[in-house]
């Protein structure tokens with residue numbers, strides 16, 4: 001019996017899958033085609049593989065634990081085996097070779113210097129090393145030095161200045177061919193080091209230099225809970241590297257055969273790779289699109305403009321969108337006395353290949369140094385968080401782009417006549433102040449302090465005397481001073497409680513993107529809508545107030561008017577004018593009420609929304625990207641005029657929410673452009689996408705999200721695209737519109753809707769063009785294939801509250817991608 005159990009155990013042991021797999025190869029050991037090497041905790045597996053649709057065979061490495069075979073490294077990428085007769089061996093001298101057993105020739109070998117007792121081992125990190133059999137610390141060869149297209153955690157992408165090894169990511173030729181493709185993503189050590197993507201010899205995209213906090217060209221790359229990253233520049237090495245913060249996360253950065261740099265994150269619950277970030281994404285990411293001294297701004301049309309103080313070098317070409325000549329100074333430099341610098345903020349730093357740097361200098365030393373050399377054009381700090389370090393530019397400044405936020409700053413040299421007077425006055429003022437403050441004695445300080453305290457005390461008293469109904473916006477005198485020029489009425493919390501019956505359920509109108517909305521009636525009988533924002537403690541109140549004030553100044557007949565706000569006792573409330581007809585979705589998606597909006601009314605609504613959006617994008621001082629445009633955010637006044645609501649909320653509230661790191665996505669699936677839903681990249685073009693969805697929904701009376709066609713399972717956009725291509729667009733029109741339709745208006749609306757939902761943001765029209773298209777009979781371009789986000793969350797479509805905010809507790813949070 002015991003014998004039997006023993007035999008049984010042996011049998012189990014022998015048949016255990018992978019029991020013969022080891023993580024090492026010793027000299028002369030042969031790994032044949034059907035064998036693999038597995039790291040000890042089974043993170044990675046190495047062996048022969050054969051790409052789909054290819055007859056070639058390679059030695060590669062993939063994740064052991066992932067169901068989808070994902071190759072992260074290929075040894076013989078440019079020397080494939082043509083059949084399954086390969087053998088992987090370590091020679092006694094410590095050279096790893098791949099041999100074609102039928103032909104007997106060696107197709108690939110590692111470049112290794114001779115050692116006496118070599119061992120080859122696959123580490124848990126995915127590094128395949130050859131070491132001297134004693135210490136794994138300094139391997140004599142490692143796969144991390146010969147990366148293919150994938151950057152794994154811990155890999156150093158960059159140059160080892162001692163050994164001269166240049167570790168670059170190079171794309172596969174195609175999905176079936178791991179051979180070295182055209183695109184490389186690497187660290188260019190010339191000047192101040194920067195990450196660049198090249199196609200052959202041409203630069204395609206600059207990830208930008210490191211600014212001490214992130215990469216200048218990838219402003220949305222920010223710390224998150226999955227991984228952190230660093231960039232090291234020292235005399236021995238220059239490299240970019242990322243490390244896992246969450247050790248269970250599986251993420252990789254890949255240069256795709258198409259030249260896109262993409263970060264993927266494995267979602268275990270869905271057994272799927274999730275596209276987490278992608279770069280080289282919009283027109284402005286194209287290297288040097290606007291030429292020297294030009295700046296690319298994706299929110300403008302055309303995207304290129306000259307930096308302030310510069311004009312197009314060849315105006316005729318500039319006008320026809322040939323920006324390659326760039327811009328030139330309006331007044332040339334003469335290196336005379338009084339030359340100085342103007343500051344440019346929120347930009348991507350220009351190409352640093354011809355720059356000079358010193359990481360320990362102060363900004364003041366930097367300015368001095370630049371000033372003293374006539375060929376120095378611009379300078380900035382190499383470490384923006386510390387404001388220290390120095391980069392100097394000699395020659396043209398190329399590949400600048402204007403960022404919405406989070407950009408770097410740059411000081412550009414100008415003759416005296418062109419120095420920005422305000423900026424200059426400010427700096428001279430601060431300098432003067434510094435000089436004055438120094439001689440102030442302690443006595444004076446004490447006196448100042450007592451005056452301040454007295455002032456403060458009195459203020460407090462005054463404040464307490466005021467009725468509780470009044471606002472308590474600024475708890476300290478500094479903030480209170482700001483109230484004098486406050487044009488935005490502040491409502492007392494009591495007033496609002498009274499108006500809304502203590503936020504009773506009966507008064508609740510619905511749930512908006514950032515919290516519930518209540519109807520209220522003020523004492524004078526005026527009706528209001530109160531938005532109760534989700535509570536937050538980290539919110540900077542002063543900043544929030546300023547945002548609300550600027551938003552309240554936006555006035556347009558197609559925007560809901562913000563009447564005021566209330567910030568008291570942890571409550572943050574926004575008070576809007578009340579819209580008796582509620583939102584558009586209560587009409588168009590309702591079988592009974594849909595007839596109330598006939599085609600002429602719908603057409604006016606579409607045009608009204610377009611006008612409101614254009615105002616947000618272009619005509620207002622703030623340039624607001626709505627980010628959550630949808631039918632339920634379009635309210636109708638008593639005359640059925642559409643009014644966009646919730647604009648600027650993402651800006652005032654969502655932005656800080658992101659900093660506060662709550663798990664909140666701004667936006668609604670079904671309306672989000674694919675690049676925003678998938679990668680968190682938003683621009684005015686993602687609003688245009690949402691607008692397109694709204695237009696289609698208004699025409700069809702169906703929700704995009706939740707619409708599934710009986711035959712082909714397309715969503716509304718896919719269905720509309722299909723019908724459009726077959727010339728049957730009219731079949732889309734909602735039944736209840738009946739006789740009221742104007743065929744040419746309907747067809748034009750569908751056509752424009754499809755142009756707005758095109759997959760690539762650069763193909764979508766701006767709102768200016770949309771208005772032009774609606775207002776004229778000009779022929780429209782053919783829409784290209786629409787884009788949609790496929791990775792839909794499993795949520796009930798009908799629950800508007802939950803579709804507004806996607807809470808992702810243990811799945812994943814894409815909030816930090818929201819680009820701020």
Ligand SMILES: *[C@@H]1O[C@H](CO)[C@@H](O)[C@H](O)[C@H]1NC(C)=O
Nearest residue numbers: 032033034035083084085086
């Ligand atoms: C690998 O294994 C498969 C089946 O397990 C077998 O058909 C094939 O001949 C083997 N190939 C080699 C090279 O041993």
Ligand SMILES: *[C@@H]1O[C@H](CO)[C@@H](O)[C@H](O)[C@H]1NC(C)=O
Nearest residue numbers: 051052053054174175176177
């Ligand atoms: C293989 O080829 C087929 C037909 O050309 C194609 O549909 C499929 O996507 C290819 N598979 C891969 C992985 O490239």
Ligand SMILES: *[C@@H]1O[C@H](CO)[C@@H](O)[C@H](O)[C@H]1NC(C)=O
Nearest residue numbers: 227228229230243244245246
């Ligand atoms: C990144 O995270 C790892 C693990 O938490 C930590 O050891 C490392 O110091 C971090 N690096 C940076 C640059 O923050």
Ligand SMILES: *[C@@H]1O[C@H](CO)[C@@H](O)[C@H](O)[C@H]1NC(C)=O
Nearest residue numbers: 357358359360361362365390
């Ligand atoms: C950088 O600047 C510091 C301070 O000005 C100086 O001491 C140092 O030598 C400089 N380093 C280089 C490499 O020029």
Ligand SMILES: *[C@@H]1O[C@H](CO)[C@@H](O)[C@H](O)[C@H]1NC(C)=O
Nearest residue numbers: 355356372373374375376394
């Ligand atoms: C100015 O800088 C350039 C580039 O570093 C250098 O070649 C030149 O000698 C410098 N001129 C002076 C006067 O320092």
Ligand SMILES: *[C@@H]1O[C@H](CO)[C@@H](O)[C@H](O)[C@H]1NC(C)=O
Nearest residue numbers: 212359383384385386387388
């Ligand atoms: C940048 O400045 C910050 C703040 O002074 C400092 O903590 C950090 O170490 C600096 N980084 C580098 C690379 O010098």
Ligand SMILES: *[C@@H]1O[C@H](CO)[C@@H](O)[C@H](O)[C@H]1NC(C)=O
Nearest residue numbers: 419420421422424425426428
């Ligand atoms: C300061 O600004 C005023 C007007 O704003 C201007 O007249 C004056 O020249 C400026 N001073 C300097 C030093 O530029």
